[in-house]
Amino acid sequence: MIKKFLKRVFRRSEKTKKIGNAQVIPFALHSVPREQISYGAKRVTDGLQAAGFKAFVVGGAVRDLLLSKKPKDFDVATDATPEEIKQVFRRSRIIGRRFRLVHVMFGEELVEVATFRCMIETAQTDENGRLLRDNEFGDQEQDAARRDFTANALFYDPTTQEIYDYHRGYADIRDGILRIIGDPLVRYREDPVRMLRAVRLSAKLGIQLDPATAAPIAQLKSLLDNVPEARMLDEVLKMLLSGHSVECIQQLRKMELHHGLLPLLDVIMEQPTGEKFIMLALKNTDERLSQDKSVSPAFLFAALLWHEVLSVWNGLVAQGERPVSAMFTAMDEVLARQKKKLAIPHRHDAVMKEIWLLQQRFEQRSGQRPYRLLEQPRFRAAFDFLLLRCASNEVDNELGLWWDEFQDTSETRRQEMLQPEGAGVKKRRRKPRKKPDATQTVQVAE
């Protein structure tokens, strides 16, 4: 009797049910327990629900949990307005002018809470169909429809542990498919950045783009020209820092999306000499991220532009300029040239220059110079950079091994390792003008 009852309950709880147009997936099917939701996001959904509102964890977090990946952050969507949300949480503030969101703070954690929005029929678009505003409040179903991919449009209720699914996103995730919601042509025209998101998310999640989602990208890629540069840089940075940058770049190449996409990416792809170095830098970044280590955008930018700097520098040195001053000129020239096209924020300049400048000083292995170099605050980043140069055969591996040992060894051994004064410093000679060669390195005095 009890067995029969349990069987009935269990069977029922494994079934999805329909609420409005949503398929509701029970815990027994999806197996994501509330414990996997961050403390802050749970407090937010609890607080809002206790105040009589609907509240769900949404977007990337639900998708990542279903794929057994660690979410980057937990966003919450609700039917409460920003003012109502603010009334529920003491430590919160409304941000954003175009579409107002609320940031709720719980200790270190910041939870972003958004009111359900809809895509308005009369939304303004530019001549290519790009949405200029989409800032109307809506209901839960409309909020699902304005999202980009079915896998990104799931709502998780931490109280009932149920998932609300309006676009068969649960089935798509289970089948390993990334599928755009609605007509792909219309959705890419509304926001061309979705094409890049398609590439990034499928690479990052290791799932396939649905053929109908992938098909129109080739014909629509020129729409990316109209996207404001800051937003493009944002998305490209997300790719480079996704932990799967190598796959992202390979995928972009396959879809021929990299050409003219953003000068930064052109820089990456079109440098024959630098390609190996850059791919190693990206691989290294991916590995660091997979080990939860920090990566700095400045380091990555420094790597992306290194072979340009090197090429200008070698040209100047070949013309007889002193190596150190040639380096200053080369750095300024490359940064100024790139600034016009790349929109790399100025705040990274100082760190990039430090990393580049320290490269010259690794050559000097006599007297006090190596000790002074070790004390540089940027030594670690510069050393990591040096290792990439070694791995890409730009400089001799021996140099990297020498510094690797010198850093951690005893004073006696260090004294043995030091080279005689004058070694490693090439006498400066005026050279006849010759064609710059980016692969050539010149040893430099401090």
Ligand code: ATP
């Ligand atoms: P990530 O893991 O990179 O954070 P994400 O999917 O969470 O991936 P976010 O930029 O944090 O990406 O966006 C959160 C959610 O907002 C997405 O899951 C999606 O539902 C929606 N969204 C983001 N960008 C767009 C867009 N361009 N068009 C439609 N919906 C979007």
Ligand code: MG
């Ligand atoms: Mg996210």
